Amino acid sequence: MSSKLGIPRGLFYYRFYPLWNEFFKILDVDCIDSGPTNKKILELGSRLCVDEACLPVKIFHGHAASLRDKADFIFVPRYTSISEKEYICPKFGGLPDMLRNCINGLPRIIDTEFNLRKKNSNALKAAAEIGSFFGHSTRDSIFAFSQAKKAFDEYRKMVVAGTFPGDILDNKKNMRSLGKDTLKILLIGHPYNIYDSFVNMNIVEKLRQKGAEVFTVDMFEEKLLKDMAEVLNKRMFWNFGTLALGCTYQILETENTDGIIYLMSFGCGIDAFVCNMAERRVRERSDIPYIVLTIDEHTGEAGIDTRIEAFIDLIRWRKRDEGYISAHG
């Protein structure tokens, strides 16, 4: 009987699932994922995780805990760095240790480290280590990884060509509607906030219903964003920060965005800095409407709905009235 691998559907699942799904498929590993986030997982995670952690990390705890008794291993790679000279977030680096020390009865954690900060080939070494848990040779694991990387590159091509990543994940087709009045809204945020419709209270769907087409930082070519971010006085050492700021600079240059929504987690260290820097640049160099929405486990849906409505209304009125606001209403 082969070992079962549990995959928590949180954090970088949203970024790398096409890669890992293909990798484990080629190696014929029996996988089970924890399913989409729901109230039970959120409550479980909030209870088990330390209070001060950000919401995505708490939700991840919930996903991991829900895989107890369902798998022999649980896949929590230690993402120290996924790009040269950059980190992600300290919590990503310490995530397997947090789980190990907070949750009882977890299956054995596969916490292979991914550290691409200095050498890219660390990825292959890590792939070999992961494959070995299931009895695969280094050669087979490396082959599976290179094939999986090709599949991932195909996925990235689709996304950059304009397919919304959330639609691919949720298996939705033909969601885009680009009419004359469709607003183009840039939604900046971590993938685990933007593509988890439970966490963000279905914000993408709500924006679409209001006649907006949503696009995200992931839908740009990474190299382009990194080049745009070169103008920063000091090189940013967070992968998300570089991409988000690079995207901001790109938007300011091409001027084809009607509004920017920054979706931030309460307590996210990186967002605190990146959001502030992005906002400053947008407000200084353009008059693109910019709003920050902060989410945590207490966020009420009504509050988010009101803000989205007001924001979209503001943009439409501005377009209609060209900035003229009547003094008498």
Add this chain to the structure above:
Amino acid sequence: MKVTFPHMGNTYICVKSLLDDLNVDYVIPPFNGRAALDLGKLCAPEFACLPLKITIGTLIKAYEMGADTILMTGGRGPCRFGYYCEMQREILNDAGYKMDAITLEMPKGGIREFIENTKRLVGKTSVWRILNAVRNAVVIAESVDKLEKLSYKTRPREMEKGATDLIYRSFKEKALSVKGSRAMKELISKTAEELNAIPLSVREPLKIGIVGEIFTTIDSDTGFHMDKILGDMGFEVDRQVTVSEWIIEHMLKKVIPAKRDLRYVDAAKPYLKTMIGGHAQETIGNAVLYAKAGYDGIIQTYPLTCMPEIVAQSILPMVEKDHGIPVLSLIIDEMTGEAGYMTRLEAFADLLVMRRKNCEMKKVAFQQATEV
């Protein structure tokens, strides 16, 4: 050019000596406190960590005193501290406090830009003079940390309450007016003699290890003077993370080939396998080492949203369980009420005293039972 720098504990003493020796014109802002925080939180992002808010407030005060250039250390992450220099420059300039910034790190432009920055700071000075000034500053940082450790030993044992504080407070004020590294070394030496001359009782106090984020643990003004309060309650405190340790282990030893003290890394390994940024590894590792050294309790303190310390906090309960040592985590932000903070400290102190009493009573009972 009038240089200034934010406060972090006693760093002003070694920085001041360095700038004195290199003849750089500078301004020392008032020490950190509520006033600096109230100023800084108006400009800084809401979820920025407390040290950024405090340093921005302090730099605003320095600007009002005539400073036009910020001297700051940098970093390469993942802790946010590495990006403070940029955030400070942008936020202050936006708010109307036009200041230039010199960051002490290898810049984007490499060694050439680094030399340009150094020239901007010190003008035409020989390399030898710069190296000598740096060497003296490091020696001073080490002796100031030793002095602080000495005060942690004398305060719980002093026969006359307040004797340590009288000498130590006077030292901190005199250090503001003393000029040059030689005079500073003399002042430190004299203060050490005064502290060593304090009459002490022979009682052995309970010991508390302080771990956590570097700024809140080192800067007593930010940490509600926890080290002094615990000392007055009769506890000897200790803190492994110090300014000189940071300069020597994390800055100098990366350039000079010297063996680093990595005991905390080995101690942390069963709980936290890798460096994740900030001082998380130090927090866990030192907590384990304190437990093994027979300390009575551990206090972890950090600013709200400090990412590495959040990871450490989630792991400390395991250390607590495995080593049987009580751990208290205190999180500080601009809403922290002093009363609530003090209540927790006092309750923790009482807990440690009762544990020690119970332990001693059990020892005596055991001895009596085995004698009979």
